[in-house]
Amino acid sequence: MAKRPVLTRLAKLESLPIAAVLLTLYLVFMITAPNVFTGHRIYMSFLQTIPPMLVLALGLTFVITAGEIDLSFSAVVAFSGFVFSWWYRTVGEPWSALLLAILAGALVGYVNGVLVAKIGVPSIMATLAAQFFWAGLTVLLAGGASWNIKGIQDEALHGVFVGRLFGSVPAQSLWALALTVFCWFLLNRHRFGEEIMFVGDNPNVARVMGINVERTKIKLFTMNGAMAGFAAMLLTTEMNTFWTTQGEGYLLPVMAAVFIGGSSIAGGEGFIVGTFFGAYIIGSLEAGVVATGIGGYWTQLVSGLVMGASVVLNIVIGDGRLTAVSNRVRSWATPSRGDRG
Amino acid sequence: MKRSTKLIALLAAITLILAACGSDESSDTTTTAAAAAGAMGDEITVYMQMGGNQGDPSTLARTNGAKAAAEALNVKLIEQYSGWDPQVMIEQFKEAAAADPDGIVIMGHPGEDAFASLVADAESRGIVITSGNNPLPNLQAQYQASGFGYAGADLHAGGYLTGQAMVAAGLQAGDKAVVYDIWHNESRSVSSQGIYDALTDAGLEVEKLDVSDEVDQEASLAIPILTAYLEDHPDIKAIGTQHGNITANLMKVLEAAGKEPGEVIVGGIDLSPATIEGIEAGYISVSFDQVLYLQGYLPIMQVAFTSRYLIPGLDVNTGVGTVTPANIAEIAPLIEEGIR
Numbered sequence: 001m002a003k004r005p006v007l008t009r010l011a012k013l014e015s016l017p018i019a020a021v022l023l024t025l026y027l028v029f030m031i032t033a034p035n036v037f038t039g040h041r042i043y044m045s046f047l048q049t050i051p052p053m054l055v056l057a058l059g060l061t062f063v064i065t066a067g068e069i070d071l072s073f074s075a076v077v078a079f080s081g082f083v084f085s086w087w088y089r090t091v092g093e094p095w096s097a098l099l100l101a102i103l104a105g106a107l108v109g110y111v112n113g114v115l116v117a118k119i120g121v122p123s124i125m126a127t128l129a130a131q132f133f134w135a136g137l138t139v140l141l142a143g144g145a146s147w148n149i150k151g152i153q154d155e156a157l158h159g160v161f162v163g164r165l166f167g168s169v170p171a172q173s174l175w176a177l178a179l180t181v182f183c184w185f186l187l188n189r190h191r192f193g194e195e196i197m198f199v200g201d202n203p204n205v206a207r208v209m210g211i212n213v214e215r216t217k218i219k220l221f222t223m224n225g226a227m228a229g230f231a232a233m234l235l236t237t238e239m240n241t242f243w244t245t246q247g248e249g250y251l252l253p254v255m256a257a258v259f260i261g262g263s264s265i266a267g268g269e270g271f272i273v274g275t276f277f278g279a280y281i282i283g284s285l286e287a288g289v290v291a292t293g294i295g296g297y298w299t300q301l302v303s304g305l306v307m308g309a310s311v312v313l314n315i316v317i318g319d320g321r322l323t324a325v326s327n328r329v330r331s332w333a334t335p336s337r338g339d340r341g
Numbered sequence: 342m343k344r345s346t347k348l349i350a351l352l353a354a355i356t357l358i359l360a361a362c363g364s365d366e367s368s369d370t371t372t373t374a375a376a377a378a379g380a381m382g383d384e385i386t387v388y389m390q391m392g393g394n395q396g397d398p399s400t401l402a403r404t405n406g407a408k409a410a411a412e413a414l415n416v417k418l419i420e421q422y423s424g425w426d427p428q429v430m431i432e433q434f435k436e437a438a439a440a441d442p443d444g445i446v447i448m449g450h451p452g453e454d455a456f457a458s459l460v461a462d463a464e465s466r467g468i469v470i471t472s473g474n475n476p477l478p479n480l481q482a483q484y485q486a487s488g489f490g491y492a493g494a495d496l497h498a499g500g501y502l503t504g505q506a507m508v509a510a511g512l513q514a515g516d517k518a519v520v521y522d523i524w525h526n527e528s529r530s531v532s533s534q535g536i537y538d539a540l541t542d543a544g545l546e547v548e549k550l551d552v553s554d555e556v557d558q559e560a561s562l563a564i565p566i567l568t569a570y571l572e573d574h575p576d577i578k579a580i581g582t583q584h585g586n587i588t589a590n591l592m593k594v595l596e597a598a599g600k601e602p603g604e605v606i607v608g609g610i611d612l613s614p615a616t617i618e619g620i621e622a623g624y625i626s627v628s629f630d631q632v633l634y635l636q637g638y639l640p641i642m643q644v645a646f647t648s649r650y651l652i653p654g655l656d657v658n659t660g661v662g663t664v665t666p667a668n669i670a671e672i673a674p675l676i677e678e679g680i681r
Contacts, residue, residue: 036572045568045597049561136395144396144404145679148614239561239593241615243586244396249559283565286553291569297525300553 015274018261021310022277025288033291040168042287047173048238050283052077052231053250054176054276057257058183059227061275064258065187066220067200067267068123072112072130073228073254077247078138080105080232085147085242094157102229108134109225113218139244146243153240162238172234177276179227184272196220200267257282260311281310386417387644388437389446390430391637392474395422399585399611399633403473405679406637407446414645424558425529427451431459438463444488444644449475450528456480460489471643471654473636475528485654488647492639494631494660499610500535500583506627506663507540507579507608514544518579519570521563521587524551532583532629536608540581548574552584560586564594571598571605578606585611588628592619600624612664612676620669630672631660634680 030037056073063070084101088094108130115126152158163171187193195216198206203213236242259265260281261274289302389407393400404420411418421437423429427450437445438459445463447456449472460470460480469488472481476491483489512518518540522533540547550570556562571577571594582588588609595605602623609616610629619625636659646652664672675681 033569033573035575036569039572041572041597041599042565042569045565048597049564139395142396143679144401146396146401146613146615148618150618235561239590239615240618241589241613243613245394245558245586246561247559248394249555249557249562253555253562283562286556286562287565287569290550290566291573293573297551299551300525303553 015262015271015277018271018274018277018281018310018314021313022281022284024313025281025284025306025310029284029288029291033288033293036291037288042291044168044170046280046284046287048170050279051170051172051176052235052238053254053257053283054279055179055227055231055234056250056254057261057275057279058176058179058272059224059231060254060258061183061261061263061270061272062187062193062196062220063123063224064263064265065200065267065270066196066217067203068116068217068220070109070112070123070127070221070224071251072108072127072134073224073231074247074249074251075131075134075138076105076108076225076228077232077235077250078244079108079134080229081236081242081246082138082142082244084233084236085149086141088149088152089147092151094152094155098157098233101233102226105229105232106222106226109222109228110218112225113221116221117214117217135244135248142242142244144244146241148241149236150240152237158237161234170238172238175234179230180272180276187270187272192216192219197268197270200269202268253282254279256307260307260314262314282307382415382649384415384417385443385645385648386419386440387411387444387446387641388419388421388433388440388442389637389640390421390423390433390448390473392425392448393422394424395420397586401679402612402633402681403637406634406639407641408637409634410638410641410645414642416641416645418641423448425450427455427526427528431455434459434463438466438468441466442468443648444469444471446470446640446644447472447477449477452528453477453479460484464489469644469647471640471647473640475531481654481656488643488652488654490640490643490654490656492643492655492657492659493636494532494629495658496531496583496660497535497538498658499629499631499660500532500537501539502535502660503532503583503608503610503627503629503663504536504539504543504581506665507536507581507606508543508545510606510626510665511603512540512543512545512579512606516545516578517574517576518545518547518581519550519574519577520547520581521550521567521570522552522582522584523557524549530583532610533581536581536583540579545579552582552587556587557584560584560590561593563587563590564597567591567594568597571600579608580605581608583610583629585609585613585616588625589613589615589619592622592624595624612672612681614677617669617673617676620664620666621673623666626665628664629660630662630664630681632662632681633659635659 036042080101083104084097087097087100112127112130115121116123195211199213199216207213257278258275261271261278263270285303289299294302391400391404421433431451464484471490474493481489481491520533520537523529537547591607607625608627616628639657672681
């Protein structure tokens with residue numbers, strides 16, 4: 001039996017290629033911007049700002065795996081952030097505010113799930129409408145105002161979720177990491193994850209296999225909403241401020257993180273670990289490009305180029321084409337028989 | 342199915358109740374509007390471009406000012422939010438003109454060429470047009486007699502004022518500074534160009550750093566970018582921006598970069614709660630106050646007065662002051678109310 005090359009076997013490990021892409025990216029940044037990427041501060045700022053995006057991306061990975069889409073999570077960040085801040089300002093108790101924020105997100109997700117699974121509204125339309133509705137309701141209820149909740153810095157909740165471990169490591173990064181591990185087990189080792197994959201692959205076959213497709217979808221959207229509620233709490237607590245427009249800018253980066261991570265837009269295939277690394281790639285890109293000194297109007301262009309290269313590299317390595325590529329490189333490097341004097 | 346439908350109905354009911362609770366000013370508004378109607382004549386309808394998004398720090402006080410004027414002057418106010426997108430502003434103008442209102446308040450970001458034919462058409466139909474926030478000097482000169490005014494800061498002058506205040510806060514010739522703003526959109530970086538010019542005129546070495554669209558929408562994403570920039574440029578003495586939401590996040594940026602309050606001189610714009618905290622903590626040295634409330638109030642007043650009393654277009658510069666650690670304490674309560 002032919003022995004498979006080590007690199008090919010490594011490439012079979014879940015999302016190792018995209019991890020390699022992130023590592024390569026950081027190595028390139030270390031070479032091109034050593035002042036920044038050999039110090040700890042930039043990594044600490046990534047650990048400070050990427051976790052809310054990562055939590056949103058983890059939830060979306062389940063939805064994408066089920067062959068659906070959710071465009072409302074950015075509005076949930078605003079709505080749950082409002083609920084969290086309003087309750088904390090009114091009652092002054094942060095833990096119940098956290099619970100309510102997560103419940104508010106779950107409520108939005110549940111409504112989305114019912115619209116999609118029970119009434120049959122395409123998820124792109126249901127969640128787009130939800131995006132407008134919940135964002136609009138947030139502005140209405142907040143009276144358009146943004147609130148500073150700096151008193152939360154003195155609460156235990158602040159230390160637990162966004163405090164600094166050893167004086168510098170943002171706690172939210174560990175929560176996001178723990179959630180990543182939990183989501184991996186849920187998707188890959190739990191019946192619920194299996195059902196999601198079957199539903200994403202082919203809902204009719206899933207139904208024949210005895211899976212309650214509608215219930216699975218409702219649970220899925222509800223979970224995504226709850227996770228967005230948690231992300232909203234992380235963001236609001238970290239910034240000590242609630243904005244009615246918070247979360248708006250996450251829509252495209254979060255989707256990019258999921259797809260760079262390798263999850264299939266067609267459904268049936270999702271990679272939690274890939275999403276984890278995808279979020280860190282997307283969240284680090286612009287800062288990395290700026291650090292290299294490429295300023296002015298080049299930043300966006302170079303960021304797009306690096307993002308494209310990351311995707312290509314992930315596909316080349318991940319689809320088992322690595323062996324073919326390495327063989328080709330070897331054949332270029334080795335002189336052919338005819339070349340030998 | 343039945344249980345789900347009932348639950349959705351219940352949620353809808355809760356939502357409506359919450360919405361009703363949120364609008365507790367309605368009865369007062371009706372009474373005041375009725376009184377105003379007697380004093381000001383028949384109600385007129387005005388469409389107004391508010392600029393950003395509903396409720397964001399760079400828009401809220403403008404909306405509140407416009408609402409106050411509408412209530413006082415018996416105006417039916419139709420608010421339009423564009424997320425500062427010039428293309429959307431043009432589309433909104435067309436929608437407004439199609440409704441044949443008494444007046445339209447526009448923002449100058451799309452530019453004079455984009456607005457010229459549209460304004461000409463609306464003016465020919467007797468619609469009063471006036472402008473705010475970003476000037477359209479040629480159109481203003483052409484239609485001033487029929488009420489085309491301007492209520493807003495002279496953006497470049499406002500930025501220049503901010504830059505001068507930054508220099509006064511402790512900068513010297515030869516110091517290095519960065520101005521972080523939406524340089525890829527000329528109409529949104531006029532004010533920051535003012536900061537740039539003031540700093541370079543004072544002999545500083547100034548670099549421009551562009552704000553991406555994602556950061557424009559979610560300003561917390563600026564934290565790692567500016568951290569990276571500050572790490573790469575440890576000798577930076579000043580950061581300038583005229584982006585309201587980024588100003589609000591600058592304290593977090595400087596904390597992430599390990600800077601002490603006052604170590605980097607920061608000049609920003611607008612007065613959101615987070616900006617107040619930054620000023621109070623000493624991280625933000627100066628914030629340009631373009632008095633957004635008046636940018637909402639005055640254009641509505643302009644349309645009402647032109648429609649009823651044929652008052653020509655007034656030109657009011659609302660950007661004449663800055664907020665610093667020295668004067669923040671007395672202004673802060675008004676900011677919390679969404680007035681300053």
